[in-house]
Amino acid sequence: MTTSLLLFLALLFLSQTHGLTPKRAIPDEGSTLQVLHFSSFHRQDPLSWEARVLQTQSKDDARVRYLASLVAGKSVVLTASARPNYVVKANIGTPPQTVVMALDNSNDAAWIACAGCVGCSKALFDSSKSTTFKALGCQAAQCKQVPSPTCAGSACSFNMTYGGSTLAANLSQDTIKLATDAVPGYTFGCIQKATGSFLPPQGLLGLGRGPWSLLSQTHPLYQSTFSYCLPSFKSDHFSGSLRLGPIGQPKRIKTTQLLRNPRRSQLYYVNMIGIRVGRRVLNIPPSALAFNPTTGAGTIFDSGTVFTRLVKPAYVAVRHAFRKRVGANLTVTSLGGFDTCYSGPIPAPPTITFMFAGMNVTLPPDNFLIHSSAGSTTCLAMAAAPDAPDNVNSVLNVIASMQQQNHRVLFDVPNSRLGVAREFCS
Ligand SMILES: *[C@@H]1O[C@H](CO)[C@@H](O)[C@H](O)[C@H]1NC(C)=O
Ligand SMILES: *[C@@H]1O[C@H](CO)[C@@H](O)[C@H](O)[C@H]1NC(C)=O
Ligand SMILES: *[C@@H]1O[C@H](CO)[C@@H](O)[C@H](O)[C@H]1NC(C)=O
Numbered sequence: 001m002t003t004s005l006l007l008f009l010a011l012l013f014l015s016q017t018h019g020l021t022p023k024r025a026i027p028d029e030g031s032t033l034q035v036l037h038f039s040s041f042h043r044q045d046p047l048s049w050e051a052r053v054l055q056t057q058s059k060d061d062a063r064v065r066y067l068a069s070l071v072a073g074k075s076v077v078l079t080a081s082a083r084p085n086y087v088v089k090a091n092i093g094t095p096p097q098t099v100v101m102a103l104d105n106s107n108d109a110a111w112i113a114c115a116g117c118v119g120c121s122k123a124l125f126d127s128s129k130s131t132t133f134k135a136l137g138c139q140a141a142q143c144k145q146v147p148s149p150t151c152a153g154s155a156c157s158f159n160m161t162y163g164g165s166t167l168a169a170n171l172s173q174d175t176i177k178l179a180t181d182a183v184p185g186y187t188f189g190c191i192q193k194a195t196g197s198f199l200p201p202q203g204l205l206g207l208g209r210g211p212w213s214l215l216s217q218t219h220p221l222y223q224s225t226f227s228y229c230l231p232s233f234k235s236d237h238f239s240g241s242l243r244l245g246p247i248g249q250p251k252r253i254k255t256t257q258l259l260r261n262p263r264r265s266q267l268y269y270v271n272m273i274g275i276r277v278g279r280r281v282l283n284i285p286p287s288a289l290a291f292n293p294t295t296g297a298g299t300i301f302d303s304g305t306v307f308t309r310l311v312k313p314a315y316v317a318v319r320h321a322f323r324k325r326v327g328a329n330l331t332v333t334s335l336g337g338f339d340t341c342y343s344g345p346i347p348a349p350p351t352i353t354f355m356f357a358g359m360n361v362t363l364p365p366d367n368f369l370i371h372s373s374a375g376s377t378t379c380l381a382m383a384a385a386p387d388a389p390d391n392v393n394s395v396l397n398v399i400a401s402m403q404q405q406n407h408r409v410l411f412d413v414p415n416s417r418l419g420v421a422r423e424f425c426s
């Protein structure tokens with residue numbers, strides 16, 4: 001992709017961010033926050049449907065490469081944003097300042113763009129206006145958890161990479177209010193400078209499991225348990241939710257075991273054992289699905305990737321079975337990274353089931369078919385994982401947000417389980 005196209009996409013994203021307004025004001029309540037979508041598919045968007053799909057795919061490519069680099073323990077240079085698509089509103093400081101924070105369940109970090117930041121977007125947190133704000137010094141225990149801190153002055157400063165960017169931050173603390181829960185002394189990176197292709201939203205709420213994350217910092221309050229229901233990006237009424245803590249979580253929900261990769265403890269791995277198209281269980285080599293903490297192979301649930309990516313042999317099997325079910329009478333076309341598209345609607349699409357140890361999740365067509373607004377094109381919204389930069393085939397299956405939409409997904413870390421139940425939240 002050319003630099004100018006990237007710049008164009010970046011500018012487009014900026015203009016969208018500033019236009020972010022909830023379509024329906026459902027108040028944040030108790031420990032439940034409203035989840036908003038960046039609305040990349042919204043009709044008011046000036047881009048054509050095809051252009052939006054291509055834009056999302058290129059961001060997804062970057063995101064999946066980023067996840068794969070986490071898995072491999074290597075750093076990669078990214079060419080496009082790896083920005084997550086769902087956000088919540090949080091209040092930081094005293095008196096509270098509202099900050100829009102991106103949800104990222106594959107990341108531990110918590111950061112907020114602070115006033116004076118060079119390279120951040122417009123709306124920023126002004127720490128000088130908060131009476132509870134505290135810059136952490138180098139002596140602070142938390143400073144030992146950040147990547148290679150420096151102690152210019154007395155502040156604990158550090159750089160971190162996110163997607164394709166480097167963010168320079170001071171380690172800080174302030175009260176964060178999520179819905180009606182106040183968390184005093186919440187530790188986050190106060191971003192001073194952002195460089196690179198990635199344009200950060202106002203903040204990032206990492207819901208991973210590591211020492212930095214919201215879960216670790218609020219363990220007594222939320223007991224490392226949360227669930228979300230992501231709204232469909234087609235819906236005008238964005239009323240998804242993020243529910244923090246064990247209270248109010250579904251009691252009866254199908255679950256599978258959460259697996260822990262000590263090398264990448266922030267990622268939520270599960271054991272996917274098969275895939276079904278219709279009632280047919282596909283013939284996928286077990287190595288394409290097997291969990292391997294050393295190589296990082298396996299399957300994760302990620303809220304920041306839009307379209308599910310499967311390792312090549314798994315995707316090829318899904319594609320083959322899907323095309324066969326749709327029938328030879330319809331001509332297969334492609335759109336960007338999607339290679340199974342048809343003109344017009346598909347008469348009787350089969351369901352697709354992800355089979356996890358102890359839990360089958362059967363997706364209705366809304367979770368894997370995307371239609372152009374004019375109805376002239378329908379695509380199977382999944383793809384093979386992009387190759388890693390060194391042409392090594394990717395080993396990571398990513399169950400992405402489109403496939404999770406309108407489902408409650410429960411992350412129950414103390415009991416090592418991940419649950420999925422159908423729930424309409426669009
Ligand atoms: C961040 O740290 C740097 C270096 O110590 C300092 O100059 C700057 O004022 C700090 N910014 C904030 C907002 O605390
Ligand atoms: C962080 O990056 C900046 C450039 O953006 C550089 O000047 C600084 O030395 C870096 N700090 C650390 C701790 O690596
Ligand atoms: C496919 O097209 C042929 C010829 O038009 C027709 O006879 C057949 O019934 C069609 N099959 C399906 C499954 O629609």
Ligand SMILES: *[C@@H]1O[C@H](CO)[C@@H](O)[C@H](O)[C@H]1NC(C)=O
Nearest residue numbers: 276279281355357358359360
């Ligand atoms: C999932 O589906 C497979 C194949 O249809 C079946 O054999 C298995 O028992 C199901 N697993 C659960 C937990 O329902």
